[in-house]
Amino acid sequence: MAAESQQYSSGGAISIRNVTKVYDPDGVNVLAVDNCSLDIAPGEFCVVVGPSGCGKTTLLNAIAGFHDISSGEIHLDGKLLCRAGLTPEPGADRIVVFQNGALFPWYTVLQNVTYGPEVQGRTKNEAKGAAMSLLSEFGLADIADHYPGELSSGMRRRVEIARALINDPRVLLLDEPFRAMDALTKGVVHEFLLQAYDRVKKTVFFITHDLEEALFLGTKVVIMTTRPAKVKTVINVDFPRPRSFRLRSSQRYLELKEMVFDAVHEEAAKAFAAGERELA
Amino acid sequence: MATINWKKLRKAVFSKTVYRGTASIAVLLALWELGRWLRMPILGAAPAPSEVIFLLREIVFAPDFWENWSASFKRVLTGFVAAQIIGIPLGLAMAINRVARDTAFPVLEIMRPIPPLAWVPASIIFWPTTESSIAFVIFLGAFFTVVLNVLGGARDIDVRYLRAARSLGSRPQDIFFKIVLPATLPSIFTGMAVGMGITWEVVVAAEMIAGKSGLGYLTWSSYVGGNYPLIVIGMISIGIAGYVSSSLIRLTGKLAAPWQRLF
Numbered sequence: 001m002a003a004e005s006q007q008y009s010s011g012g013a014i015s016i017r018n019v020t021k022v023y024d025p026d027g028v029n030v031l032a033v034d035n036c037s038l039d040i041a042p043g044e045f046c047v048v049v050g051p052s053g054c055g056k057t058t059l060l061n062a063i064a065g066f067h068d069i070s071s072g073e074i075h076l077d078g079k080l081l082c083r084a085g086l087t088p089e090p091g092a093d094r095i096v097v098f099q100n101g102a103l104f105p106w107y108t109v110l111q112n113v114t115y116g117p118e119v120q121g122r123t124k125n126e127a128k129g130a131a132m133s134l135l136s137e138f139g140l141a142d143i144a145d146h147y148p149g150e151l152s153s154g155m156r157r158r159v160e161i162a163r164a165l166i167n168d169p170r171v172l173l174l175d176e177p178f179r180a181m182d183a184l185t186k187g188v189v190h191e192f193l194l195q196a197y198d199r200v201k202k203t204v205f206f207i208t209h210d211l212e213e214a215l216f217l218g219t220k221v222v223i224m225t226t227r228p229a230k231v232k233t234v235i236n237v238d239f240p241r242p243r244s245f246r247l248r249s250s251q252r253y254l255e256l257k258e259m260v261f262d263a264v265h266e267e268a269a270k271a272f273a274a275g276e277r278e279l280a
Numbered sequence: 281m282a283t284i285n286w287k288k289l290r291k292a293v294f295s296k297t298v299y300r301g302t303a304s305i306a307v308l309l310a311l312w313e314l315g316r317w318l319r320m321p322i323l324g325a326a327p328a329p330s331e332v333i334f335l336l337r338e339i340v341f342a343p344d345f346w347e348n349w350s351a352s353f354k355r356v357l358t359g360f361v362a363a364q365i366i367g368i369p370l371g372l373a374m375a376i377n378r379v380a381r382d383t384a385f386p387v388l389e390i391m392r393p394i395p396p397l398a399w400v401p402a403s404i405i406f407w408p409t410t411e412s413s414i415a416f417v418i419f420l421g422a423f424f425t426v427v428l429n430v431l432g433g434a435r436d437i438d439v440r441y442l443r444a445a446r447s448l449g450s451r452p453q454d455i456f457f458k459i460v461l462p463a464t465l466p467s468i469f470t471g472m473a474v475g476m477g478i479t480w481e482v483v484v485a486a487e488m489i490a491g492k493s494g495l496g497y498l499t500w501s502s503y504v505g506g507n508y509p510l511i512v513i514g515m516i517s518i519g520i521a522g523y524v525s526s527s528l529i530r531l532t533g534k535l536a537a538p539w540q541r542l543f
Contacts, residue, residue: 064443064447065446065447066443066446090443090446090447091447091449092447092448092449094447095447095448096443096444096447098440098443098444100440101440102438102440102441102443102444104441104444104445104458104459104462104463105539106462106463106465106537106539107462107539115445115448115458116448116449119445119448119449119450119451119454119458120448120449147538147539148539149539163448167448167449
């Protein structure tokens with residue numbers, strides 16, 4: 001078998017059915033997600049957009065298996081992941097890239113990337129070989145022996161995406177991964193993610209509150225309402241791939257942007273008004 | 281990494297910080313010396329630096345002076361190592377296991393405020409030999425600091441790392457050995473460095489009362505015998521011994537956690 005390039009499996013259909021999540025801190029019920037339904041096809045790049053604190057991350061955490069849900073069901077390729085009363089289990093078939101990054105600072109880039117394969121039972125040498133070929137495929141081989149603390153935020157995010165992909169997950173869950181990055185860095189990391197996506201064609205569940213980012217990256221853009229989160233609109237973004245940054249100045253892009261802006265602005269205004277009420 | 285950067289070293293040695301530090305020590309010594317000759321209150325009662333240095337010139341060649349050093353070092357090492365062997369696993373166990381935490385925490389918190397000095401009589405009664413009771417008092421000095429640092433460090437691990445690890449398919453033992461342990465390592469070394477400092481504070485108390493040798497014993501017996509310059513030499517020796525041991529631990533910590541220097 002050719003060892004140069006990793007083979008990627010297919011699959012990754014996510015079905016979210018009537019999911020509700022109620023938080024209960026200090027006996028006060030907070031409805032975070034309200035009767036939310038969404039279907040994501042295998043290999044689809046789904047971007048979920050909504051105002052800050054709307055419950056997007058709650059949904060992602062439920063898919064990841066970090067917490068349970070109050071009612072409804074989530075399936076991955078027909079397998080039940082999440083249901084009320086079921087303690088969910090995270091797994092390497094759904095890997096999360098976190099908002100602030102979660103590369104292990106005590107491991108080098110290479111050790112971070114080999115971590116997944118090693119704990120899943122592959123030998124050190126196998127893991128190392130696979131990691132090195134993936135890192136060179138992504139142009140990251142030069143920094144293999146660096147610690148994350150020595151890298152820029154853009155570089156760290158690239159490594160983290162590589163660390164996820166080496167496990168051949170069915171779904172990649174990204175929780176506002178490029179938040180707090182400057183526009184230039186963001187542009188570069190976007191291109192990196194798109195290249196990686198075009199290569200592996202994994203299902204992507206990407207959360208953001210940046211509309212431009214959503215339109216540029218996604219195939220399906222899901223706009224959520226303000227808390228409690230449910231699906232407000234789904235927009236199919238049919239720009240061909242591979243996409244380049246020039247897309248952002250095309251007529252069709254600007255039209256879509258206007259449409260999405262209107263939908264989101266309405267929700268943001270509601271969220272703002274609700275905040276005002278809470279303060280009053 | 282291990283090569284010496286001479287330019288940087290020279291810059292560090294001949295820096296303003298070093299000049300100021302040297303000057304302040306020099307002024308202190310001068311005032312102290314002057315105070316002695318002018319028979320100033322308080323300062324005048326202490327042996328002058330010149331007397332101390334005069335005695336030091338003889339004493340560095342006396343073998344029993346160095347035996348006191350090695351006796352104290354042995355005791356400190358025994359108590360300190362015992363505190364690590366028991367304290368680090370206990371701290372980790374309390375961090376990852378709620379039952380262990382709930383059970384051990386109240387007992388620790390009751391014992392912790394008791395000064396090691398207050399343990400001296402009890403430990404003389406409990407332990408069969410003088411050496412073991414001294415080592416026990418030293419052990420107590422380091423033990424609580426170690427446990428609390430390890431516990432705090434392990435409990436402070438960012439949940440992102442734990443979630444990322446679980447998401448990547450970790451088993452519980454992977455979480456412990458590959459996440460909790462390395463993430464806690466810097467706190468373990470902080471606990472060690474602080475604990476080491478406390479053991480040297482405690483060794484004096486322990487040796488004053490129960491010892492027949494050691495730097496603490498040297499200091500106390502010099503007082504009883506009226507050899508005042510020797511008191512100062514004993515005090516400074518303990519200071520240097522503590523500084524050297526803590527520096528060694530910090531150095532080991534830096535080597536064991538190379539990623540720490542980046543933050």
